[in-house]
Amino acid sequence: MAPRELAVRDLHAYYGAAHILFGIDLAVPGGSTLALLGRNGAGKTTLLRSIANAGVRTTGSVRYGETELRSLAPHKAARAGLQLVPEDRRIFTRLTVRENLRLAGSGASPDRPAVGVDRILDLFPMLKDLLTRPGYALSGGEQQLLAIARAMVANPALLLLDEPSEGLAPRIVEQVGEAVRRLQSEFQLTAILAEQNTGFAVDLADEVCVLDGGSVVYQGRTSEFAAAEAVRHRYLAV
């Protein structure tokens, strides 16, 4: 089924009593990729977790197509087509690479059946030699690639990537970028890419959104963002 639009309306988010996001309005057209930028602590992770209804208390609305995601338990959100790749990757250390991949099959939805592990391995060739390796014996880059590959097994229509380039050597960042580009061309999906690495994210995105202090301070097409020098200086680490 074709990817739908993600529409976030007046979203507020809280950790306990701490108010973190202040009325976020955001639309990501079906099939496009949004680069979500902002400094440390701007609220990128909180926004992605709020969309996935994962450990954050929220008010407002998060609609993916017709589905209100805020009312869904995480495993139901997965079955509605959502996958979040968290910034700490969270590979299961006591499962092998293959088992990590197969586990995500339970997150496939009826209208988008799971992708075979073999097909995913064609997109992430470096995982092929690691299939029987336990999760605890992977490098940071291997973990990141596995985390993305694992999410893709569920064939998500809405993919949220939280800082996939964080802590990786430039050469590995390139590989991650390549993998994301292949996903965009081979799977139909709506994606949000939260990043501090502005160049990396903008290269992969159609639109850009900048968060600061829990609010949206800029939103525009990637082409316009190139000219928005002032925004980049004011809100992003240069």
Added chain:
Amino acid sequence: MIVIATGLTDGMLLFLVASGLTLILGVMGVVNFSHGGFFMIGAYLGYEFLRGRAVSTWLFLLLIIAASAATAVVGLAAERVLFRRLYRLPEVTSLLGTYALLLILEGVAQLIWGQNPVTQPEPNGLVRVFTLASAQIPRYDLLVVGAGVVTVAGLQLLIKRTEFGRQLTAVAEDRFMAGLLGVNVNWVFAATFALGIFLAGLGGTLAGPTLSMVPDIAVTFILQSFAIVIVGGFGSVLGSLIAALALGLLHAYLVTYVPSLADFSLYLLMAAVLVVRPQGLLGSTALLRETR
């Protein structure tokens, strides 16, 4: 020989109870004090299903499996009502909650079966002994050890080779991520709980013919089982097996040769293992951190 047979039999019974305990602790992070209560319920249900009669071995097996399944059903009800609320709470709360359930189960057993001991005879075919290396070994011991071996093999297959096993391992390590990937965490919890209580029930029904049943057996067994879980390493089924067999053998040996020390076998084993490996035989410290 007889020492070994007795040791393995006691050890296997202990293992059956401890394996469920360690699964529930490893996957849900709940210290289930009521586990001994389910062991006791299993023993009484076995008695009810068999009606205290001696039957053929096959019928015996069939009925104790049915009684264990019935125990698991009681467990599932407790999971819905009580345990589901405990998974997110700190250990102290779950300790109190499951201890309360232990007392409730004991109370219920007293109401139904009273304080007077009841006994369940062994199945017809297994009352006699057989002779091995000039030792007289009860045939029933064979049945218990066999059931233990089948259980170990079954659990290993289930955990290492099936979809449910993958989900269980994933939920044990990181329930948050497992949920994000689409695993129905509540379902895995319920299924693991049912499995753990089934094993407690199986331990209870198999122990039935070796005990005089009173509601108090709920408490006697739970302490030893906890020691096994600690010695074996939290969450490790194989660790529990090794620890349980070691304790069974040590106890049987001391009873025969150094009776004055027999009552201390539990403490001897714990002290010896924990000095060398504080995380238990096959425990991983990572698991302790993850389950908090």
